[in-house]
Amino acid sequence: MKFEVQPTGTPVDAEVRGEVLANPAFGRVFTDHMVSAQWNREKGWHDARLEPYAPLTIDPASVVLHYGQEVFEGLKAYRQPDGGVALFRPERNAARMAGSCARLALPALPEADFVEACELLVRTDSAWVPSGEGSSLYLRPFMFADEVGLGVRPTDSARFLLIASPAGNYFSGPLRPxxxxxxxxxxxxxxxxxxxxxxxxxxxxxxxxxxxxxxxxxxxxxxxxxxxxxxxxxxxxxxxxxxxxxxxxxxxxxxxxxxxxxxxxxxxxxxxxxxxxxxxxxxxxxxxxxxxxxxxxxxxxxxxxxxxxxxxxxxxxxxxxxxxxxxxxxxxxxxxxxxxxxxxxxxxxxxxxxxxxxx
Ligand SMILES: Cc1ncc(COP(=O)(O)O)c(C=O)c1O
CATH class of the missing domain: 3.20.10.10 (D-amino Acid Aminotransferase, subunit A, domain 2)
Structure with a gap:
């Protein structure tokens, strides 16, 4: 899959981003970009791109809204001691998502494309990876059925998206049982x-x-x-x-x-x-x-x-x-x-x- 890169013209102000990174919650604020790709039976995967993070427009009759045909993943990018950034075992998430897709009758996203999408987003939004103790950039890849129609049957059309959110500790406060x-x-x-x-x-x-x-x-x-x-x-x-x-x-x-x-x-x-x-x-x-x-x-x-x-x-x-x-x-x-x-x-x-x- 070839990802077209369409960077945002209006990134979040560095000072505002700094405030978020100093005290990240979990899954509340998202980075400047997202990755998306479209699938249908005729064309397979197409229209893959990195683009500005933005709300979606979907038809109210989209299959996912009625029958829940969707899968997701969760993985993190960590700030390294030399200031670099690393993902943890993304190929395992890619494989698990392929298994989830198979169970949910969704199209498989090639595992290499899954990993490439994660790499592209983290590289582009690397300034969003926090460096505080216990913090990281949480990636949320997901796929849903966006075919329009209320018939209960496996979808002929699906959308893959990847968004990212700076994350602090999941359970707030110091480590406690x-x-x-x-x-x-x-x-x-x-x-x-x-x-x-x-x-x-x-x-x-x-x-x-x-x-x-x-x-x-x-x-x-x-x-x-x-x-x-x-x-x-x-x-x-x-x-x-x-x-x-x-x-x-x-x-x-x-x-x-x-x-x-x-x-x-x-x-x-x-x-x-x-x-x-x-x-x-x-x-x-x-x-x-x-x-x-x-x-x-x-x-x-x-x-x-x-x-x-x-x-x-x-x-x-x-x-x-x-x-x-x-x-x-x-x-x-x-x-x-x-x-x-x-x-x-x-x-x-x-x-x-x-x-x-x-x-
Ligand atoms: C139901 C459930 N079990 C286990 C896990 C732990 O999986 P992982 O270690 O891959 O995050 C998760 C989180 O993703 C989960 O949602």
């Missing part, structure tokens, strides 16, 4: 469904459970499997690990109903290198509950691009709670978080080839 609400009534994904795809419908379906978590004083919801309501799956937007007292890390296996997190994969690699045993298997929620009270589960943490590695404090359900360890960030959680951040921010050699240096 998050509390989780164990959803009783709601599930996120069922076998044969879309749980392994990154599609808006999964998030739409999780919101009422997240609302319930907040009403119960918790930060996030954690879901059990849809069939037995017994096996721990993941949070609304993060994967999950338990740390046992023998130093083994346990994380729910990729059964098709949870997202194949790139942070999860990176944590597994780093943990093994640091000498820990990592088990990917089914995790019974009672193993967590009992383990927290008898001391065999000493730490729990969540992980994802937005929240990096975040310690989990209490797991709560109606009438009960379990707290692994002392509820404070544990030693293994802290060690892995530091190891991952050191790679992402270029403070330690990138022995895995995870960073794609752009500037």
């Amino acid at each position: 998050v509390s989780l609400w164990l959803s009783q009534e709601f599930v996120r994904a069922a076998p044969g469904g879309t749980g392994a795809a990154k599609t808006g419908g999964n998030y739409a379906a999780s919101l009422v459970a997240q609302q319930e978590a907040i009403m119960n004083g918790c930060d996030q919801v954690v879901f059990l499997d849809a069939v037995e309501r017994r096996w721990v799956e993941e949070l609304g937007g993060m994967n999950l690990f338990l740390v046992q007292d023998d130093g083994t890390l346990v994380t729910p296996a990729l059964t098709g109903t949870i997202l194949d997190g790139i942070t999860r994969d990176s944590v597994i690699t780093l943990a093994r290198e640091l000498g820990y045993t990592v088990e990917e298997r089914r995790v019974d929620v009672d193993e967590w509950r009992k383990g927290a009270s008898d001391g065999s589960v000493v730490e729990a943490f969540a992980c994802g691009t937005a929240a990096v590695i975040t310690p989990i404090g209490a797991l709560r359900w109606p009438g009960g709670e379990a707290v692994a360890g002392d509820g404070q960030p544990g030693a293994v959680t802290t060690q892995l978080r530091q190891a991952l951040l050191d790679i992402q921010y270029g403070r330690t050699p990138d022995t895995h080839g995870w960073l794609r240096r752009l500037v």
Whole structure:
């Protein structure tokens, strides 16, 4: 795909940008440009360009607005010690998006074009990559069905877009353990469904459970499997690990109903290198509950691009709670978080080839 470059004539004033970068929230302010491309059955991908960030015009009868045929991704660009910028494992996001597209009957975007789009936007808007501790430029690639018509059938037309937003820490304030609400009534994904795809419908379906978590004083919801309501799956937007007292890390296996997190994969690699045993298997929620009270589960943490590695404090359900360890960030959680951040921010050699240096 050849991206035509149409730079903005009215970039955000450097002083205003500086104020945003000094205190970035999450996903509220966007950079000067975006990338877009169009697909239809006759022409394939075409009209690929980098252009000024701007609202879209879409027909009210566009398929996505009615049937939710869309996918998205999330990845970050990090400021490096020498002032340069690097993307973290963008080819993994490209591959995951291709898998999501296949599940949602959307056209695949060639993985090389996905990565090139990310590189082009970050290079063009590199002044928007913050340099403060824990901050980064969050990239949001997405694709949606823009065919006009209310018939329920796979779209003949789709649009790919990529936008970027300077990001601070996902959970505001200093690093603190998050509390989780164990959803009783709601599930996120069922076998044969879309749980392994990154599609808006999964998030739409999780919101009422997240609302319930907040009403119960918790930060996030954690879901059990849809069939037995017994096996721990993941949070609304993060994967999950338990740390046992023998130093083994346990994380729910990729059964098709949870997202194949790139942070999860990176944590597994780093943990093994640091000498820990990592088990990917089914995790019974009672193993967590009992383990927290008898001391065999000493730490729990969540992980994802937005929240990096975040310690989990209490797991709560109606009438009960379990707290692994002392509820404070544990030693293994802290060690892995530091190891991952050191790679992402270029403070330690990138022995895995995870960073794609752009500037
Ligand atoms: C449901 C869900 N699980 C897990 C993750 C973590 O995935 P990653 O580490 O690739 O960001 C995310 C975030 O993208 C998510 O939305």
